Amino acid sequence: MATLNINGKTVKVDADPDTPLLWVLRDELGYTGTKYGCGMALCGACTVWFNGQPTRSCSLPVSAVGQGKVVTIEGIKGAPARAVQAAWRKLDVVQCGYCQSGQIMSATALLAQNAKPTDADIDAAMAGNVCRCATYHRIRAAIHEASAIMAGKASEKLEA
Amino acid sequence: MGTLELSRRDVLRAGASGALVIGFHFTPAGRARAAEAEVASNLAPNAFVRIGADDSVTVIAKHLEMGQGTYTGLATILAEELDADWAHVKVEAAPADASRYNNLSFGTMQGTGGSSAMANSWMQLRQAGAAARAQLVAAAASQWNVPAGEITVKQGVVSHAGSGKKARFGELVATAVTLEPVKDAPLKDPKTFTLVGKQKLPRKDTTDKTNGKAVFTQDIRLPGMLTAVVAHPPRFGAKPKSFDATASRKVRGVVDVVMIDTGVAVLAKGFWAAKKGRDALKVEWDESSAMAQGSEELVAEYRRLLDEPGSVAGKQGDADVAFRKAGSVARVDYQFPYLAHAAMEPLNCVIRRDKDGAEMWNGEQFHTVDQAAVAGVLGLKPEQVRINTLYAGGSFGRRANPAADFPVECARIVKAIGGKAPVKLVWTREDDMRGGYYRPLYLHRIEAALDGRGELIAWRQRIVGQSILAGTPFEAFMVKDGVDATSVEGAANLPYHVPNLLVDLHSPRKTVPVLWWRSVGHTHTGFAVETMIDQMAEAARADPVEFRLGLLSKHPRHAGVLKLAAEKAGWGKPLAAGKTGEKRGRGVAVVESFNSYVAEVAEVTVREDGSFSVDRVVCAVDCGVAINPDVVRAQMEGGIGYGLSAALHGAITLKNGATEQSNFHDYQVLRINEMPKIEVHIVASGEAPTGVGEPGVPPLAPAVANAIAAATGKRLTSLPLKLA
Secondary structure (H helix, E strand, O other): OEEEEEOOEEEEEOOOOOOEHHHHHHHHOOOOOOOOOOOOOOOOOOEEEEOOEEEEHHHOEHHHOOOOEEEOHHHOOOHHHHHHHHHHHHOOOOOOOOOHHHHHHHHHHHHHHOOOOOHHHHHHHHOOOOOOOOOHHHHHHHHHHHHHHHHOOOOOOOOO | OHHHOOOHHHEEEOHHHOOEEEOOOOOHHHHHHHHHHOOOOEEEEEOOEEEEOOOOEEEEEOOOOOOOOHHHHHHHHHHHHHOOOHHHEEEEEOOOOHHHHOOOOOOOOOOOOOOOHHHHHHHHHHHHHHHHHHHHHHHHHHHHOOOHHHEEEEOOEEEEOOOOEEEEHHHHHHHHOOOOOOOOOOOOOHHHOOOOOOOOOOOOOOOOOOOOOOOEHHHOOOOOOEEEEEEOOOOOOOEEEEEEOHHHHHOOOEEEEEEEOOEEEEEEOOHHHHHHHHHOOEEEEEOOOOOOOOHHHHHHHHHHHOOOOOEEEEEEOOHHHHHHHOOEEEEEEEEEOEEOOOOOOOOEEEEEEEOOEEEEEEOOOOHHHHHHHHHHHHOOOHHHEEEEEOEOOOOOOOOOOOOOHHHHHHHHHHHHOOOOOOEEEEOOHHHHHHOOOEEOOEEEEEEEEEOOOOOEEEEEEEEEEOOOOOOOOOHHHHEEOOEEHHHHOOOOOOOOOOOEEEEEEEOOOOOOOEOOOOOOOHHHHHHHHHHHHHHHHHHOOOOHHHHHHHOOOOOHHHHHHHHHHHHHHOOOOOOOOOOOOOEEEEEEEEEEEOOEEEEEEEEEEEOOOOOEEEEEEEEEEEOOOOOOHHHHHHHHHHHHHHHHHHHHOOOEOEEOOEEOOOOOOOOOOOOHHHOOEEEEEEOOOOOOOOOOOOOOOOOHHHHHHHHHHHHHOOOOOEOOOOOO
């Protein structure tokens, strides 16, 4: 039995220690916004924040999570998250949508650390997140848009 | 079109609530279910829309939303004729019922594909929306005692100027349900459209896809559900012989292990236990019918076939005679590898047996096919398999499989455990990558000749590759005289004027299963044709755009997009120089597919080490009426990205009948750092709408190859494109 901190709540889960956090989130706790794409940290669909860092939950065993703070797409709050989601809606970034939770978790983490990223910063921060619909063109534009939205508001830290 | 001819007998009274359900062509089961499902005071004037007392307008989508924007497009068409308030429009997936929801371009079958959703729904949904609007207007006329002709409708509000009366849709439902449905309601003059063609109508699926709430098959959780992970044969054509599950059954959470035709399934309470159980299995495979060839052997065999005449797919004049008289002749062989679709959501399916038959949850692209196939496995009638269509995390053709491979596999597992639990079949990424149903490996040979004045006078193209349709129910009407139409599309009907043309085809049968992959035959014919035309322009010392235009006089829509893309790209103006040692080039291609016309101009930078980047792509598209221009742009952007992924990286290779790739490290896909800047320009058109899901793909790879040739003088003839 492990005790985890997910989206600010303490939860107990009964999972083998080698179970990746992804499957604990999805199968045990019902946080299905975090997606399975490759199981090898190659595609980023499973990205969550772990102690504030974008992390591939498919390759993080639950035994290594400990008391670390986990935030999923269902639990994101704060100015960067609101700005990213607003920008994603404004530019209609999504197509099939399956990778987008991961994209949003990575994009929000980028903006929390770098409020005004360049195209090169975006490419570096987002290259781990695959989108087979190739919405990359709009992801880039939406991150710039979110940055502009944030610039018009008081800056808030990521609530992790 | 008979879909809106309603009779009094179709009007069902739904119990004491007094609510009415108006159905059309309901099967008895569908009729009963729909009657049950209807909430009081809903107006359902036809199979495609339901209007609620709460003002909601629910559009029933017969097509899968797999990213291509269908839900938004279908809703736009219907809401336009209904004059609905877009903010109140919702979309719901239609059940599997081909009597109401068949794809009009597929005949009697319900399904999504061939970039046909808008084209086949255009008039159907306009009429459905107009009929619903007319019924609301009739209700207002009777309630207010004014002539229907004086009533106007705007954004979900019905008004009568003379009396000053106004009502929201919801306020009219109670009266509307008591009225006779309207037949042959007049359609709008397209000049008065307020939603169709509007630049920025928000997609209906964006919000739920940005907060984690959108539900995919992967997200279905049912009480008592077991997750199944399957050990599949290592080689195509192999089958399971026996297995030892001793170690698997020791994995905590594993509930059952069963052998089915396609492998050995481990069922567990969650994915991780099922996968651990699967990995612990010992399976003995019967490899007596397994494929022995690999890609190298296939290529060698296909090369030999390039020297032998095949089944004739297209013929004009006499190419043989023309080649004998020709001045200069070019001959090029092209090679295209197998490709995996590699959608983000690995394949999956959920099936539950119940007292009425079975219920299925799936990103359902081929309702009729999958329903019949699953029913066949479970010993049910097709209508006893009820399908819940969910968002699909991509497909690119993979979920529309005449063989219904993964739904059938799920049904076999359900059958093997006696239907005792709902089963979620989950393929791992590796299962998905190695599961076949690839874009076939193809070889082409093109010979082309100019006369002394630089006019293209002869073209001979030979294509070798597996038929996608052979052995499927589509073979009967899409394979004629040994020619699978999907193998030669874009070549047999070459748009360029060539007086002497011969296109022929070999379709060797192989064990590895193949399938359509976003833009199907055009994925290879578009490349071969558009790079050879470019080469002929060079041989004729002509500008590539001018040379094409000279051969397209009978194809004004090809010419239209070509000119538009060239103009917007600054064709003819010098490109900005690269850094020292870099070479830059610009290339163009134009391809018609699925009745839409797309031209793309690509700009590349080639570095000294032979690596290159695609910096910018300018795209022009003519898809008739652009129902949602922003969705059209998104599909061109996505098609360019999908095409570029294959052009830069895509290759599935076989060795001894087994796929060598397994995941995104060895089957690399496009990432954001490789995505070019993209501009999309849409040709204004009043023609009926045509597809946009696929047509952005075919011109990309040849445009890039032509740009590399412009930069370096090297003509690349196989995909993926490698200079170094």
